Amino acid sequence: MTQHWSAPGAAGPVHSTVPVPGSKSITNRVLVLAALADEPSTVHAPLRSRDTVLMASALSSLGVLFADREDGGWDVTPGLLRGPADVDCGLAGTVMRFLPPAAALAEGEIRFDGDPQARTRPMGAVLDALRGLGAEVDGDALPFTMRGTGSVPGGEVTIDASGSSQFVSGLLLSGARYDKGVTVRHAGKPVPSLPHIDMTVQTLRAAGVRVDTGTADVWHVEPGVIGARTWHVEPDLSNATVFLAAAAVTGGEVTVPGWPAVTTQPGDAVRGILERMGCEVALSDAGLTVRGPEKLAGLDVDLRDESELTPTVAALAALAEGRTVIRGVAHIRGHETDRIAALVNEINALGGNATETEDGLVIDPAPLRGGLWKAYADHRMATAGAIIGLVVPGVEVDDIGSTTKTIPDFPGMWDAMLTGAR
Numbered sequence: 419m420t421q422h423w424s425a426p427g428a429a430g431p432v433h434s435t436v437p438v439p440g441s442k443s444i445t446n447r448v449l450v451l452a453a454l455a456d457e458p459s460t461v462h463a464p465l466r467s468r469d470t471v472l473m474a475s476a477l478s479s480l481g482v483l484f485a486d487r488e489d490g491g492w493d494v495t496p497g498l499l500r501g502p503a504d505v506d507c508g509l510a511g512t513v514m515r516f517l518p519p520a521a522a523l524a525e526g527e528i529r530f531d532g533d534p535q536a537r538t539r540p541m542g543a544v545l546d547a548l549r550g551l552g553a554e555v556d557g558d559a560l561p562f563t564m565r566g567t568g569s570v571p572g573g574e575v576t577i578d579a580s581g582s583s584q585f586v587s588g589l590l591l592s593g594a595r596y597d598k599g600v601t602v603r604h605a606g607k608p609v610p611s612l613p614h615i616d617m618t619v620q621t622l623r624a625a626g627v628r629v630d631t632g633t634a635d636v637w638h639v640e641p642g643v644i645g646a647r648t649w650h651v652e653p654d655l656s657n658a659t660v661f662l663a664a665a666a667v668t669g670g671e672v673t674v675p676g677w678p679a680v681t682t683q684p685g686d687a688v689r690g691i692l693e694r695m696g697c698e699v700a701l702s703d704a705g706l707t708v709r710g711p712e713k714l715a716g717l718d719v720d721l722r723d724e725s726e727l728t729p730t731v732a733a734l735a736a737l738a739e740g741r742t743v744i745r746g747v748a749h750i751r752g753h754e755t756d757r758i759a760a761l762v763n764e765i766n767a768l769g770g771n772a773t774e775t776e777d778g779l780v781i782d783p784a785p786l787r788g789g790l791w792k793a794y795a796d797h798r799m800a801t802a803g804a805i806i807g808l809v810v811p812g813v814e815v816d817d818i819g820s821t822t823k824t825i826p827d828f829p830g831m832w833d834a835m836l837t838g839a840r
């Protein structure tokens with residue numbers, strides 16, 4: 419159900435410390451590995467939001483046991499994977515691309531579907547690859563059905579992963595459990611969001627899986643045991659960027675505690691981006707602190723590696739002095755919505771000056787006015803509207819409920835941040 423929201427304005431510079439929940443991307447990798455492991459695992463500080471709860475529910479329906487811990491974590495006990503089962507992917511790329519390669523190991527029929535917009539997200543590369551690896555699956559997009567025999571031969575497969583890094587990550591995450599392991603070769607335009615593949619490889623290695631990344635665009639996972647372990651999930655740095663942006667646009671100061679010194683999360687790139695836009699950025703034991711300038715500067719930036727930051731950067735750019743050019747993100751037309759078109763439409767609807775390019779967008783300065791900001795069921799479109807609403811009176815976000823995809827209570831966190839500011 420959509421939830422209309424009047425974006426609160428900031429009464430002055432925002433000063434706040436904002437703890438952010440766990441990383442969606444790490445949580446959903448860890449849940450798959452814990453489900454396929456040889457023994458029970460414990461997951462501390464996972465994200466509990468729509469995307470990760472859908473992942474846990476899907477794995478439960480296949481026979482994996484999830485027990486809630488008092489500290490908010492999960493104890494995960496693997497089981498023999500089996501159908502019949504119905505998997506709801508919601509709008510989660512990580513569920514629709516990471517689950518089928520795991521479900522291929524199950525015995526029985528497993529049906530996949532998701533939200534209406536999920537049916538248009540690219541899936542063909544994953545499903546073709548699974549067929550090539552010996553799994554039985556019909557279709558090229560949601561909805562589709564898998565019929566498993568309890569094992570997958572595995573081997574080598576060539577895919578075009580220019581549409582999403584998740585095609586590669588999904589196959590690697592389950593590949594150790596295939597009889598011959600898996601070798602994924604990419605052929606096509608450059609793979610986006612490469613740090614997310616690094617995250618997959620690092621998470622697999624932490625579970626004792628041997629992964630060879632010695633050749634560009636080829637990833638090899640050896641067959642073997644996926645080790646059980648205790649996992650600690652980092653805060654979600656991409657979600658954190660929205661709160662840091664509040665400091666950037668109001669000339670305030672926001673700290674996100676627990677920012678990892680070393681991480682594979684692409685959200686970490688926000689440090690350099692905000693500096694280039696004129697912010698002071700400091701990483702200390704207290705976390706990451708951003709102090710906003712009097713006026714933000716535009717920038718020319720390639721976001722191919724950190725494409726999920728595009729909505730935040732575009733919102734900042736719409737409030738900056740000077741032109742911003744965002745490049746390298748053609749594939750985000752296949753994210754939760756066509757984010758290039760959506761950002762251009764909504765910025766211009768508020769009086770802004772944005773234009774689409776083939777692989778991104780150009781935003782020129784223009785005075786913004788209040789009005790309706792459409793989220794297109796996309797959590798990051800909704801949070802981009804919230805950023806603009808801090809300094810442009812009268813911004814109305816049509817569907818703030820979409821933020822539950824990766825943040826359990828975004829409006830509450832936003833209010834707490836602003837209340838601390840007053």
Ligand SMILES: O=C(O)C1=C[C@@H](OP(=O)(O)O)[C@@H](O)[C@H](O)C1
Binds near residue numbers: 442444
């Ligand atoms: O593997 C992951 O957890 C993700 C990979 C990226 O997908 P794309 O490669 O499709 O951009 C990213 O944008 C998405 O939010 C999460």
Ligand SMILES: C=C(OP(=O)(O)O)C(=O)O
Binds near residue numbers: 511798
């Ligand atoms: C692209 C995103 O999500 P998904 O995991 O659904 O692909 C995102 O969160 O920006």
